[in-house]
Amino acid sequence: MKRIFYLLPLALFLVLAAYFALSLRPGRDIHELPSAMIEKPAPAFELPGLGDSAPLALNALKGHPVVINFFASWCVPCRIEHPLLMRLAQQNRIPLYGIDYKDKPEDGTRLLATYGDPYRLAGMDRDGRTGLDFGVYGVPETYVIDAGGIIRKRFVGPLTAETVDQELLPLLKQLGQS
Template identity: 55%
Template sequence: MRRLLFIVPLLLFVALVGYFFVALEPGRNSTDLPSTMIGKPAPDFSLPGLPGSPNANGQFVKLGFSKQDMAGRVVVLNFFASWCVPCRVEHPVLMGLGPTANTPVVGIAYKDKPEDALAFLKEYGNPYLAIGVDLDGRTAIDFGLYGVPETYVIDKTGVIRLRHVGPLTAEAVAREILPLVAELSAR
């Protein structure tokens, strides 16, 4: 009994270390915040488009888009800005995502002048099926966005299923985005 009492502090210590190890998630970037919007319906929005923005096939698409336009489809929604350096880093990944995922990739230009966003897409190519301009960043706040780029996967019923913070990498696409899109599309 006495012996047992001496082991108690050690056991408590081990339990605490174990708890911290799990709770602090080694390998996780602590500045990447979890989203409270996962599993919730995407906020309503209706954004104006770019003046004559070409889509991936060089076709000129409808100006702007709203939440209703995404209904019934699994959509990858990407917030970007021409002034955002990591967005340039992830751009080639987005360019490849549309065809591989076989799913619409749509973009929202966050606090970007339409002409700047257009120049950006003309220079690097347009991966988006539709583009909206969120000039005052209010739609982004409704999504709980706290920096660009951020990428969301939204299911057929308009519920947010995933948020990726920071530039998309080929690895993140293969591991997170594509399997989820395939799973949601099959439903």
């Protein structure tokens, strides 16, 4: 009994050490926050089109699962994921829609003209209000919305080939389209 008592600090230390090790594991982004919007209806939006895109409205997207990517011309990590988005668009593998977050229309248009436009439609969220309704706290953020308009997943930061293959594509397949 007494021996167990003396082992208590060691046990406490092990529990704490395990907790810290878990928090420090490689690949974990300490700034990544869980979304409060998962499994909730996507907030309605109706945005003017960016460049020559037609306007982008949530109601028009309902009926099939969609991927919504918040991006901006001033956003550096967006440039990192852009080639991947272009590849996915060329292969027509994901129903990708873009929202240009807090950007000047001419800057967003120039971005897509220079680097290519991976989006089926792109809308302008000039004051960031749609982003705020989605709980966006930094671009890029990517949301998967199912046919019923429910947010099923959020990716914070640039998409990678790995997250696309392991998470995004399987989820879309499961939602009934790929």
